[in-house]
Amino acid sequence: MVVAGVKIDKAAAEQLLRRFRAVTGLRGELKGSRTAPVERALFFELLERFGGRARVCVAASDLHGPGPHPHDFDVYVALLTQIVEEWLPEVEAGDDDCARFVIDAGRYDALVLESVRRDVARLLRACGSATMIDSRRSAGVQIADVVANSFYNLAIGSGRAGHIRQIVEPFLKSGVLRQSRLHAMPAPREAYPALRDSAGYRRRS
Numbered sequence: 423m424v425v426a427g428v429k430i431d432k433a434a435a436e437q438l439l440r441r442f443r444a445v446t447g448l449r450g451e452l453k454g455s456r457t458a459p460v461e462r463a464l465f466f467e468l469l470e471r472f473g474g475r476a477r478v479c480v481a482a483s484d485l486h487g488p489g490p491h492p493h494d495f496d497v498y499v500a501l502l503t504q505i506v507e508e509w510l511p512e513v514e515a516g517d518d519d520c521a522r523f524v525i526d527a528g529r530y531d532a533l534v535l536e537s538v539r540r541d542v543a544r545l546l547r548a549c550g551s552a553t554m555i556d557s558r559r560s561a562g563v564q565i566a567d568v569v570a571n572s573f574y575n576l577a578i579g580s581g582r583a584g585h586i587r588q589i590v591e592p593f594l595k596s597g598v599l600r601q602s603r604l605h606a607m608p609a610p611r612e613a614y615p616a617l618r619d620s621a622g623y624r625r626r627s
Contacts (some may be wrong), residue, residue, distance in 0.1 A: 423481045423495065424577055425501035426570035427509055428562055430474035435561040438472040451557065452564040454571020459582065463589045465568050470598050474565065477574045479505050481604040488561075496608040499538055504604060506545050520551075526563045527554035571602065 430438070439452060446461050457465065469476065479501045506523060508527040523542055527535055535554050542552040572590060576581050593599040 423501060424478060424574040425498065425505055426476055426478045426566045426573065427505040428467075428469075428474055428476045428566045428569060430472065430562060430565065431511065432562065434472040435565055437602045438468045438474065440565065441468055446448065451474065452568060454475050455572075456569040457568055457571070459523040459585050459589075462568070462586065466589055466593055466598075469565065469569075470593065470596075474598070476566070476569045476599050477505055477508055478599065478601045479508070479604055480570060480573060480601065481607065482577070486564050490610040492608045492610045496611070499541070499603075500606075500608050501604055502538065503541065503545070504602070506542050508602065510545065524560060524562055525552060525554050526557050526560075526566070528557050528563075533565050569599070581596070 428435075442448060442452065442461075445464060448461075454462075456480075466575060478578060480496050481501055502525070525535070525539060525542065539552050541556050555563060557567060572586050575586050576590075590599055594601065
């Protein structure tokens with residue numbers, strides 16, 4: 423599993439998305455899984471041009487030993503928490519010391535995600551906010567989706583991995599992109615009741 427976080431001004435994120443749409447003719451939501459190689463190269467060039475920075479955290483399969491795997495929701499929470507903790511020193515050292523985190527509300531049910539939002543909010547120190555938003559209403563979340571999808575392809579060694587690696591390598595070297603591994607896989611436990619039998623996963627219409 424891969425989670426990406428993007429630091430970018432809201433207006434810049436919207437400008438990036440508008441420019442990407444104008445060049446590629448994209449209509450609808452920007453999704454990494456539907457982004458062609460040439461479009462992906464353009465995307466990362468625009469991310470740098472509009473002042474964006476991204477952190478990526480990967481939960482590799484070699485992190486857990488024999489036995490049952492942890493629930494994917496617990497891995498997601500661990501990844502998200504680590505991303506926030508990695509961003510906080512940089513965000514809070516900036517001119518605006520109030521960190522504002524926007525979290526994709528697309529995968530899990532809103533009631534389940536609300537507890538995640540509260541956990542993230544508790545990590546914020548003097549001030550700040552953590553909000554959930556549907557990716558279709560957030561340029562920033564759509565940008566993060568392309569970053570996460572790119573590194574997911576690298577993590578699984580997909581057929582596109584070689585080309586994607588060539589695209590992201592300069593941005594890793596320059597610091598526009600930073601990658602880390604999940605420090606520790608959460609312990610397996612019985613699934614949260616709201617997530618049993620596929621319950622708790624958001625169903626898009």
